[in-house]
Amino acid sequence: MPTDQSYALIFDMDGVIIDNTDYQAEAFQLLFREHGLTTNARHLLERLNGMPATAILKTVFQHPVPEKELKRYADQREFLYRVIYWDKRQELAGLRKFLEAAKKAGFKIGLGTGSAPDTIGYIIDHLHLRPFFDVITGAADVEKGKPHADTFSVVSQKLGIPPERCVVFEDAVLGEQAAYKAGMRCICLSTSVDASKFQNPMKIIKDFTELVPQDVLDLLEQHPIVPKPDKQRAKRKYMKLQ
Structure with missing residues (x-):
């Protein structure tokens, strides 16, 4: 005790x-590209790393995004990250x-x-x-x-x-x-x-x-x-x- x-x-x-921050950033950047966002993911993570992915994603959209949709985006980012990082762990x-x-x-x-x-x-x-x-x-x-x-x-x-x-x-x-x-x-x-x-x-x-x-x-x-x-x-x- x-x-x-x-x-x-x-x-x-x-x-x-x-x-693994570079790999996290790469996954975010791929997600941003898919949604037409120009935010620099590496710079974003320098400021907000440590927050939940949904909270980070909420900051990059110029319009309100429902929580359910943010969760779906976060899941996509997680999948991309795992693929990228699989052999690098x-x-x-x-x-x-x-x-x-x-x-x-x-x-x-x-x-x-x-x-x-x-x-x-x-x-x-x-x-x-x-x-x-x-x-x-x-x-x-x-x-x-x-x-x-x-x-x-x-x-x-x-x-x-x-x-x-x-x-x-x-x-x-x-x-x-x-x-x-x-x-x-x-x-x-x-x-x-x-x-x-x-x-x-x-x-x-x-x-x-x-x-x-x-x-x-x-x-x-x-x-x-x-x-x-x-x-x-x-x-x-x-x-x-x-």
Whole structure:
């Protein structure tokens, strides 16, 4: 059972467990082309990555689109993404070694993603990573996805570890904001956006070869205060925060 001395590591999936943003963008771009949209998908994801696909899609149409239709478009994008990414699935460099060391060091480990259960399985079961996670939370488990705090808050509750003892690994600006809203500190990965886009992570890494579990404990001591969320940082073109 967790104790008051336990710490938790909470991982986003896309851009953290795997480096797949370019493939996600390609799938969005193909969908946009089919519907005559000229939005640059890569730039769009730099701003909105981490939000549910339907919420991202809602921002690119100039006219209201029914939720049922948005869901159909999101399903099309998911199919395109899986076809494109099928033979490319691999974990980020150093991830498995880091997870093994974190488990051995006594960290609780959670996954907090905006993906649906079948998409989570498409990645973590293919890579045989599920045994590393004590808790997995996805789109089906929360009412509001990122940039709201729910995803990470639910992981924290299920792990039995208070937010101030949780560290989130994120690659997205909105994911970093969600961590701070949940009362957690954050380590960011520069897989999806330039490092300068982040607000105030404890550290920015390119992959998990740059970190060992003891580093996380050292960073927590060096950064005792959780940053307050910066709404202006998340309010970018195409953004519609609730």
